[in-house]
Amino acid sequence: MAEKVLEIRGLTAGFVSDKGFLKAADNISLELKRGETLCVVGESGSGKSVTSMAIMRLIEYSGGIIADGNIVFQGEELTTKSQEEMGKIRGNKIAMIFQDPMSALNPVFTIGDQIAESLMIHQGLSKQEAMQEAIKLLGHVGIPAPEIRVKQYPHELSGGMCQRVVIAIALACKPDLLIADEPTTALDVTVQAQILELLRNLQAEFGMSILLITHDMGVASEMADRIAVMYAGTIVEEGTVFDIFDHPSHPYTQGLLNSIPGYETARGTELYTIKGTIPRLGELPSGCRFHPRCPHATEKCKLLEPGAIQLSDTHRTACWRYNEEAEVMNR
């Protein structure tokens, strides 16, 4: 765990709409070391994907903007780079895996074409060399008979195979950072386990860092070194996988963990749910964003937004219950 591969400081990104600027990600700070896996968890609409799109600077193509903050990747500031410069980094040093592998592959190109493209752009390989490399990569991600598969079209492959192809495309140039945006959501559970194992093996082999975005606590517990929990565009708690699972401090994290069937509660009892829904971006509550749904909410929570409180070297949370006195009282 040596140098930092990625450091995000105070990142604010979102979309300009009729109602003004909507912060989909508000003041996000994250760090990722070499070879480490950071899971960003949270329910739909909590800003996980926006954060990942902002790192790739792809958010600008969907009409979003990065309003504030720094993204430093291997010592290079990404927020000030032009799209042309980003094009040299994307796919080469930072790669991305998408949620739905079927739609992330272009239906009119063969698998081989799509893997070869990245190699031809970033490593200047010829078509034949790239195709040879594509066959090797396909074998590497566990696709049987890769010489045949390279000539096939995405519709001839199953969902799990397509996700392996997407992973092969992402790994083509041996990136230092892999952003996986819910890579297993569209797959069934057995295939999911295979894909996660593949990712873990490849990570060990290439020594890359993974930023894994998921809403599945099970996936997070299996993959993560550290976990960041996001709610309504902010990080509410961050810590190692043990911090989060053994000592969840933020009421939202506690709620998430209690909502896993069979995790805390006995079989046959009613499943715990967090009351209410995530607020809309235009209608964020005052004070702590979670207070309308929080069982511990006080007057203070309604008025003031809590800052990050360091619970230990690795563990921080954004909840008023853990300011200094509260922490003493709790222990």
Place this chain on the structure above:
Amino acid sequence: MSELIEQEKVSSDSQADLRKPPGPWKIAARKFVRNPYAMVSVFVLLFFIVVSFSAPYLTPYDPAKIDFSSTNLPAFSEGHLLGTDELGRDILTRILYSGRISLTIGFSVALASVIIGTVVGAISGYFGGWIDTVLMRFVDVMYSLPTLFLNILVLAIFGNEFIYMILILSFTSWMGVARLVRGNFLQLREMQYVEAARAIGVPNRSIIFNHLLRNSIHPIIVNATLMVGSAILSESALSYLGLGIQAPQTSWGLMLSNAQEFMLINKWLAVYPGVCILLVVLAVNFIGDGLQQALNPRGKKHPVRRLNEWRKKFSKSAA
């Protein structure tokens, strides 16, 4: 035959090749070949192309040579299969040479306007925003320009070269393709594979002209074919009005125009070029329809197969 043997050899070489389903183009080709209208049309069109472009080898006459010793000969007269016109020019020769010009104009106009339209539409649809607004308003302006007027203007200023005709027709007929391609791109650019392509650092121009164009190639091909027919018709119309091809060059439209004066003497003068235009345009349109059916995966069932099914059902219920 040797091809077939080779294919068999390849497939027996590896088990996997046997299992491999045909590619999308192969499926489309098979569908197209099974369409009788389209296939007959292909042969009709090929016949016209071959015959027109080998005209100098097929006929000993010069299409513009005036011979007053043999004017207005009827069809099947000696040496003149379709007879001669009022100036003693061999009609068959003139039909063949006209075909050259009409077909050249048809295909080059279709090609040029599809290229212009595709580029404009692709850029407009992909980038959207103000680029889209500017380009689409330009399309609206082009639509509102009267082609005929523009044609007269250019003829008056630059003279009546055959190439100007191609240019004018191309510049006034690309807008339909542009709108079609734009609509297609507006839809395609939201696809996740576009985002995925960006995520591996593919530059915009490559996304537009490689990734997305391949996805919208089907409607473009169909449109291009149909455009050939309409270009031949426009050429005929302009030439008929005396604004297109000028003597001594000749085209089907111009022949029609000349024939009009001599309708009462020899009505067949108008029939020959008219039938040629009809056949070629019909053939091109059938090919376009056939392509549309072949390339559209959700396409309707094949007409002949449907007829057969119906016949089977009918005979069953009768028995």
